[in-house]
Amino acid sequence: MGSAIQLNRVTKIWNEGEPGAVTAVDSLSLQVGQGEFVVLLGPSGCGKSSLLYLLAGLEQPSAGELLCDGARVAGPAPERSMIFQEASLYPWLTVLDNVALGLRLQGVEQPERDSRAQALLRQVGLGDMGQRRPHELSGGMRQRVALARALAMKPKVLLMDEPFAALDVQTRARMQGHLLEVWRASGASVLLVTHSIDEALALADRIVVFTARPGRVKHEVSVALPRPRNPHDPRMVDLHRQLTELLADEVDRAFLEQETR
Known part of the structure; x- marks a missing residue:
């Protein structure tokens, strides 16, 4: 399986050179295979959405390289579509x-x-x-x-920034089902941002856990289970526990940073 997306030591600093500069992601490397469904999971403010904006070509990296099908991402392009939290x-x-x-x-x-x-x-x-x-x-x-x-x-790549966050639980589950159906039919690679462990486990081939800001890859978890997935399956319960433990320290760090600003 070739790479649809390749990030090589990407850094994004907002307001670079100014007193209020913030490093959103730091020296981040990641690959997404062709047709792969990857979920980015992490605490608020860890740079997940910033990464999608970079891949969409809506922002430029401060350092590093972003490639789509081997070509450098220099701006928006039809082969990379983005869906935001609001339908817009x-x-x-x-x-x-x-x-x-x-x-x-x-x-x-x-x-x-x-x-x-x-x-x-x-x-x-x-x-x-x-x-x-x-x-x-x-x-x-x-x-x-x-x-x-x-x-x-x-599109060859579908970028999704918490597209179901504002929906009720029942509608969210239905939307996840619709998404999986159209993803299979389209053959696109998907990179989806969420804060929900349950959503990540329901959808992903692979879950990339981010550290608190600045965002770095802390761990990657493969979800090699057939869909639709039963959240009560012992294997799913074990994965949920693993992800909860991986996120716990990062969530605490993110809250501490917010409180000390």
Whole structure:
């Protein structure tokens, strides 16, 4: 399996050179294989989201190198799609037009882009919602539209920044199921940020545990279990315990840093 993403000793310093400079990630190296589902798990403020912004090309690293399919990440590109915590849909567009927006900007003719957008809406279970407006949808539905919009560009890499954090437990579980289905169909590599051990274990091929800020890789945990996964399976319970122990010190360090600022 080749590498879809490769990070070589990446450092990101926010407000570099100023008195309030903050090192988000420090000399971080990581690889994500083609078609692999990797979850970044760590305490708040440890640089997980910063790393996604770097990979999306929305920010530049202070040091190090980021590669996607062997090419240096120099800015945003269609092969790298990002989904944020909020769906960020355009309220004046229909659901169909929101999904097709990237295709429109690429100059794809309307019949083709509408056809592709409609097929993606069916894939995420919203085939009859194309003419609705975002405000008519639930939070889970809006995130499914955001997922369809990202997949419309046929990305090789899907970057997800806590996309289900604002959803209730039941909706979150359903969304995780939808995500796994469309991930398998797309063949994309996924890098997902979460604070939830349960979510990481439900989704990941591999979980990368971050230290408290500045973010570094503390440990990697492989989850070689078939999906869907039973959280009460003794193997899952053992993995949950292992991850809880790995995170405990880092969470304490993150809280201590916040209290002493």
